[in-house]
Amino acid sequence: MDNNVVDIVTNLATPIVDAHKFELVDVEFVQEAKSWYLRLYIDKPGGITINECALVSDEVGEKLDELDPDPIPQAYFLEVSSPGAERPLKKEQDYERALNHYIHVSLYQKLDGEKAYEGTMTDLTPDELTLKVNLKGRIKDLTIPRDKIAKARLAIKF
Template sequence: MSKVAETVSQLVTPILDDMGLELVDIEYVKEGKDWFLRVFIDKETGIDIEECGLVSERLSEKLDEVDPIVHNYFLEVSSPGAERPLKKDKDFEKAIGKNVFIKTYEPIEGEKQFEGILTHFDGITVTLEIKIKTRKKSVNIPYEKVAQARLAVSFS
C-alpha cells in the first residue's frame, strides 16, 4: 500500500466505523495529467449516493487538515460495484459460493487467470470450481500466489 493510501486509510477508518461502513479499497493513481484518490466503501445492504457524499465531505475535511498529498487531485468515494475486489481474508470468506475472477503471479496448472465458483477458502488455499467445456473441475490456488481477485458478473 502506498504512503498516501496508508494515510488516507488511517483518516477514513474512524469516519467509516462511525457510520457502520467498511473500507474496501483505496487507489491513488495518475491518469493522464490528473491524480485521483478513490475510496471504495460498502456495507452488507449496499451503499447509497448519500452515504458516499457524506464520507466524501468528512474525509475531504480531514485531508484538508492533514494535507498528506502534494499534488492537486480528485477525490472520489464510491461503491466497489458488482465486481468488488477481494482484498482481505474476510472478503474471500464472504465470497464463498459466488463467481470470482482470479489472476495469479505465476501459472497454476498452466494458467494465470481463473473464473469460477469459489468453493473453499482457508487462508492458505483458494479453491474454485471451474467449467471446462462441459465438465467441472476443482482448482486449488495457493493464496500467496493470488495477484488480483474480484467478484465476477456471470452472464450464463
C-alpha cells in the same frame, strides 16, 4: 501507486467510515492520463447510497485539508463510491463472504497454463482456495495457493 498516501488515507478514513457503520473496502491513489485520483470504496449490507458516499467524501476531504504537512502535494480528485458488483477481495472477511460465490482470480504466475481463472469458490483455508471452474466444457475443482493470487474479485457469470 504511492503506498504512503494509501496508508495515510486508510488510517484517516477508517474511523470516519466506521462511525457511520460502513465498511472501507479499498483505497487507491492512481494517475490516469494527467490527473491523479484518490478513490475510496465503501459499502454496507444492502449497498451504499450516493448520499452516503457524498457524506464520507465531505468528511474525509475536510480531514485531509487539516493535515499539515499535506500528504498529497499534487492536485487530485477525491472520489468515494461503492465497490460495485465486481467488488475486490482484499481482506480475509472479503474472501469468507465470497465463499460459494463466482469470483475472478488473477495470478502472479501461470497455474495449469493460465494466469487467470473464474469459478465458484467452494473451499477456503488460510493457505489456499478451491474454485469450481469450467475448463473447455469440463467442470473441475482447481486448488490455488493464496500466495500466488495477485488480485481477486467477485465476478458476474455470463
